[in-house]
Amino acid sequence: MTEPMTQPITEPGARVAVIGGGPAGLFAAETLAEAGLRVTVIERMPSPARKLLIAGRGGLNLTHSEPLERFLARYAPQERRLDAAIRAFPPQALRDWCEALGQPTFVGSSGRVFPDAFKASPLLRAWLARLDRLGVILRTRTRWTGWDRDGALVLAGAAGPETLRADATVLALGGASWPRLGSDGAWVPVLETAGVPVSPLRPANAGFTAAWSPVFAERFAGAPLKRIALRLGADQVRGEAVITHDGIEGGAIYALSRPIREAIEARAEAVVEVDLRPDLDIAALARRLAAARPKESRATVLRKAAGLSPPAAGLLREAARELPAEAGALAALIKAVPLRLTGLRPIERAISSAGGVAFAGIDDRFMLRARPGTFLAGEMLDWEAPTGGYLLQASFASGRAAAGGVLDWLGRR
Numbered sequence: 001m002t003e004p005m006t007q008p009i010t011e012p013g014a015r016v017a018v019i020g021g022g023p024a025g026l027f028a029a030e031t032l033a034e035a036g037l038r039v040t041v042i043e044r045m046p047s048p049a050r051k052l053l054i055a056g057r058g059g060l061n062l063t064h065s066e067p068l069e070r071f072l073a074r075y076a077p078q079e080r081r082l083d084a085a086i087r088a089f090p091p092q093a094l095r096d097w098c099e100a101l102g103q104p105t106f107v108g109s110s111g112r113v114f115p116d117a118f119k120a121s122p123l124l125r126a127w128l129a130r131l132d133r134l135g136v137i138l139r140t141r142t143r144w145t146g147w148d149r150d151g152a153l154v155l156a157g158a159a160g161p162e163t164l165r166a167d168a169t170v171l172a173l174g175g176a177s178w179p180r181l182g183s184d185g186a187w188v189p190v191l192e193t194a195g196v197p198v199s200p201l202r203p204a205n206a207g208f209t210a211a212w213s214p215v216f217a218e219r220f221a222g223a224p225l226k227r228i229a230l231r232l233g234a235d236q237v238r239g240e241a242v243i244t245h246d247g248i249e250g251g252a253i254y255a256l257s258r259p260i261r262e263a264i265e266a267r268a269e270a271v272v273e274v275d276l277r278p279d280l281d282i283a284a285l286a287r288r289l290a291a292a293r294p295k296e297s298r299a300t301v302l303r304k305a306a307g308l309s310p311p312a313a314g315l316l317r318e319a320a321r322e323l324p325a326e327a328g329a330l331a332a333l334i335k336a337v338p339l340r341l342t343g344l345r346p347i348e349r350a351i352s353s354a355g356g357v358a359f360a361g362i363d364d365r366f367m368l369r370a371r372p373g374t375f376l377a378g379e380m381l382d383w384e385a386p387t388g389g390y391l392l393q394a395s396f397a398s399g400r401a402a403a404g405g406v407l408d409w410l411g412r413r
Contacts, residue, residue: 015037015038015039015166015167016032016037016038016039016040016166016167016168016169016170016406017039017040017041017042017153017164017166017168017169017170018032018039018040018041018042018169018170018172019042019144019153019169019170019171019172019173020041020042020043020171020172020173020174020182020378021041021042021043021045021047021048021049021138021140021182022048022049022051022052022172022174022182022183022378022395023049023052023378023392023395023396023399024172024174024377024378024379024395024396024398024399024402025041025043025048025170025172025377025378025399026041026048026049026127026131026399027377027395027396027399027400027403028170028172028375028377028399028400028402028403028406029041029131029136029170029403030127030130030131030134030136031399031400031403031404032170032403032406032407033131033134033135033136034134035403035407037406037407037410038135038137039134039135039136039137040136040137040138040139040164040166041131041136041137041138041139042139042142042144042153042155042164043138043139043140043141043142043182044140044141044142044143044144044182045140045141045181045182046140046141047140048124048128048138048140049120049124050181050182051174051178051181051182051183052120052124052392053120053121053124054178054181055120055351057119057120059114059118059119060114060115060118060119060120060123061112061113061114061387061388061389061392062094062095062098062105062113062114062115062389062392062393063091063094063095063112063113063389063390063392063393064091064111064112064113064388064389064390064393065091065107065111065112065113066111068086068087068090068091071086071090071091071390071393072086072087074385074386074388074390075383075384075385075390075394078359078382078383078384081359081381081383082383082394082397082398084364084401085366085394085397085398085400085401086393086394086397088397088400088401088404089396089397089400089401090397091113091389091393094113094392094393094396095113097396098115098123101123101126101127101130102126103115103116103117103122103123103126104116110388112388112389113389139157141157141158142155142156142157142158142162143155143156143157143186144171144173144187145190146190146193146194147194148163152164152165153165153166153169167373167410168373168374168375168406168409168410169373169374169375170374170375170376170377170399170402170403170406171187171374171375171376171377171380172376172377172378172380172399172402173186173187173378173380174378174379174380175201175352175353175354175355175356175379175380176201176347176348176353177203177204177206177347177348177349177350177351177352177353178348178350178351179348183353183379185201185353187380188201191357191368194368194370194371195370196357196361196368196370196371197357197358197360197361198355198356198357198358198361199354199355199356199357199358199382200355201347201353201354201355201356202261202344202347202353202354202355203257203261203344203345203346203347203349203350203353203354204257204258204261204350204351204352204353204354204384205254205257205350205351205352205384205386205387205391206249206254206257206344206345206347206349206350206351207244207247207248207249207250207253207345207349208247208248208249208253208257208260208264208270208341208342208343208344208345209246209247209341209342209343209344209345210246210247210248210339210340210341210342211340211342212243212245212246212247212318213318216314216315216318217245217246219314220243220310220311220314220315221243221244221245222242222243222244223242223243223310223311223314224240224241224242224243224250224311225240225241225242225243225248225250225274225276225309225311225312225315226240226309227240227278227279228240228241228252228274228275228276228278228312229252229274229275229278230252230253230255230256230272230273230274230275230339231272231273231275231336232256232259232260232263232270232271232272232273233259235256235259237252237255237256238252238278239251239252239255240252241253243311243315247341247343247345248339248341249345251386251387251388254351254386254387255386255387255388256272257384257386258354258384260272260341261344261354264341264342264343264344268342269340269341269342270340270341271338271339271340271341272338272339272341273336273337273338273339274315274336274337274338274339275334275335275336275337276306276308276312276315276316276334276335276337277306277307277308277334277335282328282331282332282335283331285306285331285334285335286327286328286330286331287327288305288306289301289305289306289327289330289331290327291305292304292305298323299313302316306330306331306334308334315337315339316333316334316337319333319337319338319339320333320337351387351391352379352384352385352391353379353384354382354383354384355382356379356380356381356382356383357376357380357381357382358382359381359382362375362376362381363405365401365402365404365405365408365409366381366398366401366402366405367405367409372409373409375402375403375405375406375409376398376402377395377398377399377401377402377403378394378395378398378399379391379395381398
C-alpha cells in the first residue's frame with residue numbers, strides 16, 4: 001500500500017508541534033511559547049477546548065482546595081507518577097494563573113475551586129488571546145495520523161495530507177470520552193504500532209447499570225438520592241447520586257468508579273452498600289423507628305421517623321422487597337442497602353476515561369521511550385481521578401511537565 005502524497009508545511013511556527021487543543025495541550029503550548037519557542041497547535045475540531053467549554057457550562061470546576069497530600073491521593077494508584085508534576089504546579093498555582101488572566105477564582109462550600117465568572121468561556125477567551133500574543137499558531141480542522149518514514153508528522157486537513165517537521169512534539173489528544181468533542185482515542189493504534197505500551201481505554205467517572213424492576217425504573221428514573229454515603233470494601237464516600245432508567249450515576253458513584261469498575265470486570269458485578277442516613281448511627285436511627293406510632297403506615301415511618309425521601313425509600317424497598325419489622329434490623333438495612341451493579345455505561349458517555357499510555361512507556365520528562373522527542377500530557381496517560389477539579393489540575397500540571405521535558409530535550413531550560 002503506497003503512502004499518500006503529502007505536501008510539507010514550511011510555516012515559521014513549526015519548531016514545536018502540540019497535537020491537541022485541550023487544557024493539557026494549550027498549557028504546554030503556553031509554557032513553550034513563554035520560553036521563546038515557536039509553537040504550532042494542531043486541533044482536529046473547528047475550535048479548541050470544546051470539552052472544557054461543555055464541562056464548564058454548569059460551573060467550571062478548575063481544581064480543589066483540600067490539603068495537597070489528600071489531593072494527591074485522589075490519583076491512586078498512580079499518585080506517585082503524577083506527584084512531581086502536581087507539586088511543581090499545585091492547585092494554588094492554577095488559581096494564580098487564572099488570576100493573571102483576569103479571571104479570579106473562589107472556593108465553593110464543597111472545597112471545589114471555580115472562576116468568579118463560573119463558566120469556562122471567559123477564561124478560554126482570555127487564554128486564547130494570551131496564546132495569540134505569544135505567537136502560538138493554532139491550526140484547527142486538522143487531524144494527526146502518525147509519522148512518515150522520515151519521522152515527520154503526518155496531518156490530514158482541508159488541503160489533503162501534509163507533513164510537518166518539528167524539533168519536538170507534545171501529544172495531548174485526550175482519552176476516549178465525549179468523542180464528539182474531539183477525544184476519540186484514534187491515537188491508540190498509531191502509538192501501539194510505534195511500540196508504545198497502551199492500557200485499554202475504559203470509562204471513568206461514568207454511571208453503572210442495575211437491573212431495576214420496571215415499576216421502580218418508571219417511577220424514579222431521574223430522581224436524586226441526596227446526602228448519602230457509599231461503601232465498597234475499604235472505600236467510602238459521601239455525596240449524591242441520580243437514579244437512571246437502567247442504573248445509577250452522579251458524584252458519589254463517580255468517586256468510586258474505579259473500584260466499582262474493577263469489581264465488575266473481575267466478578268461481573270459489584271455490590272455497593274448505600275447508607276441512606278449517614279448522619280445517624282444505627283442506634284439513634286433504631287430509636288427513632290421504634291418510637292413511631294403503631295398505627296402509622298410503613299411509608300409514613302420511613303418518611304417521618306427515618307427521614308427518607310421517596311427515591312430513598314423506593315431504593316430501600318427495591319433492595320429488600322420485604323422490609324424487616326423490627327426497628328434495629330430496619331435501621332441496619334437503611335444504613336447498608338445492597339446496590340447490585342452489573343455493567344458499565346459506554347465510554348462515549350463517560351466524563352473521563354481510564355487507561356492510556358503506560359507510565360513505563362515514558363521517562364521522567366514525560367517523553368516516549370519508543371519515540372524520543374515526543375512527549376505526552378493529559379488524559380492520554382494511564383491515570384484517572386474523580387470529579388472535583390482533579391481531572392483539570394492533572395491536565396494542566398502534566399501539560400506543564402511535558403513542556404518542561406521538551407525544554408530539557410532541546411537544551412533550552
